[in-house]
Amino acid sequence: MPKVKTNSSAKKRFKVTATGKIMHQKSFKRHILTKKSKKRKRNMRKDGEVAKSHMDFVKRLLRLK
Numbered sequence: 001m002p003k004v005k006t007n008s009s010a011k012k013r014f015k016v017t018a019t020g021k022i023m024h025q026k027s028f029k030r031h032i033l034t035k036k037s038k039k040r041k042r043n044m045r046k047d048g049e050v051a052k053s054h055m056d057f058v059k060r061l062l063r064l065k
Contacts, residue, residue: 010061023047
């Protein structure tokens with residue numbers, strides 16, 4: 001049987017925690033930062049959790065399911 005490969009782009013974008021949550025980097029923090037408030041930029045530093053509606057799809061890309 002051939003090996004089942006993990007999606008390369010997904011393994012770079014998502015991180016699985018010890019409790020099984022899947023985390024991702026927040027978007028909109030690459031450029032045009034002058035018009036965004038300090039509070040908004042500070043909150044974008046934290047990792048976001050993948051929504052339940054996307055969880056099955058992301059797990060399939062990471063071969064966790």
